[in-house]
Amino acid sequence: MSIQVPFLNLRAINAQYQKELEKAAQRVIQSGWYLCGAELESFEAEFAAYCQTQYCVGVANGLDALTLTLQAWLEMGKLSKGDEVLVPANTYIASIMAISKNGLIPILVEPNPETFNIDVNMMAAHLTKRVKAVMVVHLYGQMSDMEAICAFSKENQLLVIEDAAQSHGATINGKKAGSFGEAAGFSFYPGKNLGALGDAGAITTDDAELAEVLRALRNYGSHERYKNLYLGSNSRLDEIQAAFLKVKLTYLDDEIASRRSIAQRYSTKINNPLVVLPKVENEESHVWHLFVVQLEHRNALQRHLQEHGVQCLIHYPIAPHHQEAYSELKGLKLPVSEALHNTVLSLPIDPTMSDSQVELVVKAVNSFTL
Amino acid sequence: MSIQVPFLNLRAINAQYQKELEKAAQRVIQSGWYLCGAELESFEAEFAAYCQTQYCVGVANGLDALTLTLQAWLEMGKLSKGDEVLVPANTYIASIMAISKNGLIPILVEPNPETFNIDVNMMAAHLTKRVKAVMVVHLYGQMSDMEAICAFSKENQLLVIEDAAQSHGATINGKKAGSFGEAAGFSFYPGKNLGALGDAGAITTDDAELAEVLRALRNYGSHERYKNLYLGSNSRLDEIQAAFLKVKLTYLDDEIASRRSIAQRYSTKINNPLVVLPKVENEESHVWHLFVVQLEHRNALQRHLQEHGVQCLIHYPIAPHHQEAYSELKGLKLPVSEALHNTVLSLPIDPTMSDSQVELVVKAVNSFTL
Numbered sequence: 164m165s166i167q168v169p170f171l172n173l174r175a176i177n178a179q180y181q182k183e184l185e186k187a188a189q190r191v192i193q194s195g196w197y198l199c200g201a202e203l204e205s206f207e208a209e210f211a212a213y214c215q216t217q218y219c220v221g222v223a224n225g226l227d228a229l230t231l232t233l234q235a236w237l238e239m240g241k242l243s244k245g246d247e248v249l250v251p252a253n254t255y256i257a258s259i260m261a262i263s264k265n266g267l268i269p270i271l272v273e274p275n276p277e278t279f280n281i282d283v284n285m286m287a288a289h290l291t292k293r294v295k296a297v298m299v300v301h302l303y304g305q306m307s308d309m310e311a312i313c314a315f316s317k318e319n320q321l322l323v324i325e326d327a328a329q330s331h332g333a334t335i336n337g338k339k340a341g342s343f344g345e346a347a348g349f350s351f352y353p354g355k356n357l358g359a360l361g362d363a364g365a366i367t368t369d370d371a372e373l374a375e376v377l378r379a380l381r382n383y384g385s386h387e388r389y390k391n392l393y394l395g396s397n398s399r400l401d402e403i404q405a406a407f408l409k410v411k412l413t414y415l416d417d418e419i420a421s422r423r424s425i426a427q428r429y430s431t432k433i434n435n436p437l438v439v440l441p442k443v444e445n446e447e448s449h450v451w452h453l454f455v456v457q458l459e460h461r462n463a464l465q466r467h468l469q470e471h472g473v474q475c476l477i478h479y480p481i482a483p484h485h486q487e488a489y490s491e492l493k494g495l496k497l498p499v500s501e502a503l504h505n506t507v508l509s510l511p512i513d514p515t516m517s518d519s520q521v522e523l524v525v526k527a528v529n530s531f532t533l
Numbered sequence: 534m535s536i537q538v539p540f541l542n543l544r545a546i547n548a549q550y551q552k553e554l555e556k557a558a559q560r561v562i563q564s565g566w567y568l569c570g571a572e573l574e575s576f577e578a579e580f581a582a583y584c585q586t587q588y589c590v591g592v593a594n595g596l597d598a599l600t601l602t603l604q605a606w607l608e609m610g611k612l613s614k615g616d617e618v619l620v621p622a623n624t625y626i627a628s629i630m631a632i633s634k635n636g637l638i639p640i641l642v643e644p645n646p647e648t649f650n651i652d653v654n655m656m657a658a659h660l661t662k663r664v665k666a667v668m669v670v671h672l673y674g675q676m677s678d679m680e681a682i683c684a685f686s687k688e689n690q691l692l693v694i695e696d697a698a699q700s701h702g703a704t705i706n707g708k709k710a711g712s713f714g715e716a717a718g719f720s721f722y723p724g725k726n727l728g729a730l731g732d733a734g735a736i737t738t739d740d741a742e743l744a745e746v747l748r749a750l751r752n753y754g755s756h757e758r759y760k761n762l763y764l765g766s767n768s769r770l771d772e773i774q775a776a777f778l779k780v781k782l783t784y785l786d787d788e789i790a791s792r793r794s795i796a797q798r799y800s801t802k803i804n805n806p807l808v809v810l811p812k813v814e815n816e817e818s819h820v821w822h823l824f825v826v827q828l829e830h831r832n833a834l835q836r837h838l839q840e841h842g843v844q845c846l847i848h849y850p851i852a853p854h855h856q857e858a859y860s861e862l863k864g865l866k867l868p869v870s871e872a873l874h875n876t877v878l879s880l881p882i883d884p885t886m887s888d889s890q891v892e893l894v895v896k897a898v899n900s901f902t903l
């Protein structure tokens with residue numbers, strides 16, 4: 164059957180803002196200034212304000228946002244090579260790569276199978292003197308238990324970095340994702356809730372020194388033209404992408420509201436006993452980047468939905484510790500994560516979905532039998 | 534005095550193609566596909582054809598083009614951590630960083646002070662069993678002596694990577710920059726002869742396996758969605774930048790012709806005995822990314838020109854081994870390089886310069902006295 168409900172209709176999402184996006188592009192093309200200029204500066208200010216942080220540093224993508232933050236802490240003497248960093252075992256592999264690429268050691272921590280997020284009790288179980296930081300991932304758009312995690316980290320003098328790639332705009336008691344840790348990495352990959360029209364990312368923080376080091380690290384390690392202090396990277400957020408992001412940021416809260424409305428309809432109307440729906444502790448803490456159900460017969464449901472024109476994805480089919488890139492971790496036993504990787508399925512969720520498309524997904528899921 | 538001749542008038546350069554660039558942007562915005570799609574694929578094919586190579590792999594920038602190529606050779610077992618790589622001592626620091634960032638050791642080799650490029654005789658002086666590769670940089674737009682370098686490298690089983698960031702379109706006997714080494718890294722930084730409207734870069738090569746590994750490395754180490762073979766990076770060339778580059782590639786040869794014409798006028802008309810003009814062995818081997826003169830009183834000339842409304846830059850004021858990022862190299866004695874860093878000055882060279890602007894520069898340089 165042809166696709167009735169695409170997993171994510173990015174073309175339709177951006178078509179809503181077509182005129183504004185074209186104007187933004189035109190403005191940047193004409194300006195003659197394409198990197199680290201006024202567009203980036205104003206986007207950084209707007210995104211920092213949105214996230215309730217003092218600083219925002221734009222970089223080339225979400226992986227770099229995490230990688231450069233950890234490198235900055237190494238340069239600042241807050242971390243040393245070989246230090247251990249707690250990170251959830253079930254996340255997009257980029258979170259873990261950011262740790263390894265800096266010569267730090269990722270310690271994979273099992274998640275809570277109901278929230279998909281890092282289990283604070285399990286964090287305690289992995290605590291040794293070698294652990295110096297924790298990277299929490301607000302997976303699928305739902306915030307981790309930041310109050311418990313921050314208390315635990317403070318008690319044990321751990322740095323906290325939030326991987327907020329999937330959770331722009333989520334809040335706990337009115338406090339935004341990206342404002343809890345010492346720093347947070349965001350991705351603006353096109354498919355994210357706040358997506359550029361190409362690769363982009365950012366770090367939010369209240370730490371002025373960290374922001375300053377990051378501004379050098381993204382620019383060949385240079386604060387000042389032709390002076391290089393660090394072995395840096397080239398990781399800049401293009402002016403044209405900053406201009407696009409400024410447009411899209413103004414619609415982010417509306418898009419989150421649409422996502423929440425779809426999630427609510429899924430949650431109330433999907434009643435197939437084979438399918439476990441996602442649990443949400445707190446409405447405002449979830450921005451529904453993904454709507455992820457669990458079931459033993461995940462592959463069969465994906466085929467069934469495909470036959471009904473509904474496109475699904477799996478986030479993610481292979482656990483990081485089973486990837487070839489992490490052969491040194493393959494001996495780990497992480498039963499909760501491993502089970503999740505075998506049972507999760509992401510239903511389409513997209514602010515431009517029509518009511519009838521939502522109905523179609525609900526019906527297709529409910530009609531699934533073994 | 535106000536600026537009469539800017540160093541590089543990127544706004545004017547891109548204004549020539551305004552309509553086409555806006556159309557390209559519009560096409561990509563509307564497409565709904567922003568990464569690793571049809572625009573990139575066709576740009577890669579066109580740029581490979583332009584460079585006379587089998588493959589082109591687009592990446593996020595020039596530094597990554599070099600860094601990922603060396604990483605690919607590490608992954609392929611062609612290099613090992615700790616191997617030494619010969620590289621010119623006077624280059625933009627990114628060339629050297631690409632080596633260090635991979636755990637390889639840069640061996641800084643003095644240039645020929647007349648061509649600014651790596652001195653083949655000095656390469657031989659640094660040859661030990663630990664040296665496994667050479668990175669040549671075609672500085673300022675002029676090709677290195679590739680016949681001698683390739684012969685030397687073949688004899689000594691060294692891999693050759695060309696840093697062609699400044700030399701798109703230069704040729705030796707009709708053979709293009711980027712087609713001599715096992716691989717070449719290009720930058721499409723906006724100010725380059727072929728410049729995007731943001732960051733972009735590429736690798737050219739005839740090695741199918743290398744191209745394949747690079748395609749994974751730029752994409753989180755993944756050839757196939759959700760399967761990660763390497764600790765890769767996120768280093769993609771955005772669709773919108775690929776679309777811009779396709780427009781600009783069609784004008785590259787015209788722009789090179791304009792640059793050559795300006796260089797020729799500078800070379801014939803500047804006759805200030807204090808100023809040493811760049812030496813060119815072969816017209817076609819120089820694409821005049823920069824027009825670099827040498828003189829003892831470089832700073833005084835820069836001020837003098839500034840007073841006459843002529844904007845100059847210095848490429849580069851500080852030698853890489855004197856940068857704080859390379860404190861471990863600060864003991865090196867590299868007199869040729871050090872002298873160059875104190876004596877070079879880049880005059881404006883830009884395909885949109887008017888005849889009267891060229892005259893103004895010539896007059897201003899010729900009127901300089903001590």
Ligand SMILES: Cc1ncc(COP(=O)(O)O)c(/C=N/[C@@H]2[C@@H](O)[C@@H](OP(=O)(O)OP(=O)(O)OC[C@H]3O[C@@H](n4cc(C)c(=O)[nH]c4=O)C[C@@H]3O)O[C@H](C)[C@H]2O)c1O
Pocket residue numbers: 170171172173174224225226227254255257258300326328329349350351352353354362363364476478565566567568767
């Ligand atoms: C927790 C966490 N930390 C760090 C990161 C790293 O951030 P990054 O470096 O910015 O990628 C991620 C990234 N995370 C994502 C990851 O979740 C995964 O996301 P995905 O949903 O599998 O993405 P996808 O399938 O490529 O796109 C989703 C849909 O959108 C459609 N699409 C896509 C594109 C690009 C398009 O142009 N047009 C389209 O129509 C195709 C699909 O239907 O893969 C991406 C490459 C990563 O950026 C993360 O989740």
Ligand SMILES: Cc1ncc(COP(=O)(O)O)c(/C=N/[C@@H]2[C@@H](O)[C@@H](OP(=O)(O)OP(=O)(O)OC[C@H]3O[C@@H](n4cc(C)c(=O)[nH]c4=O)C[C@@H]3O)O[C@H](C)[C@H]2O)c1O
Pocket residue numbers: 195196197198397540541542543544594595596597624625627628670696698699719720721722723724732733734846848
């Ligand atoms: C040999 C070699 N290897 C690897 C690399 C690394 O490649 P990369 O990672 O792609 O940078 C380089 C990069 N090389 C260049 C390097 O040569 C240097 O170039 P530069 O001439 O000093 O550049 P600039 O002063 O920023 O810009 C030149 C002029 O253009 C104006 N301009 C600039 C921009 C960006 C704009 O939007 N609008 C403008 O009007 C301002 C200036 O008048 O610094 C850059 C950041 C590097 O990309 C290299 O030379």
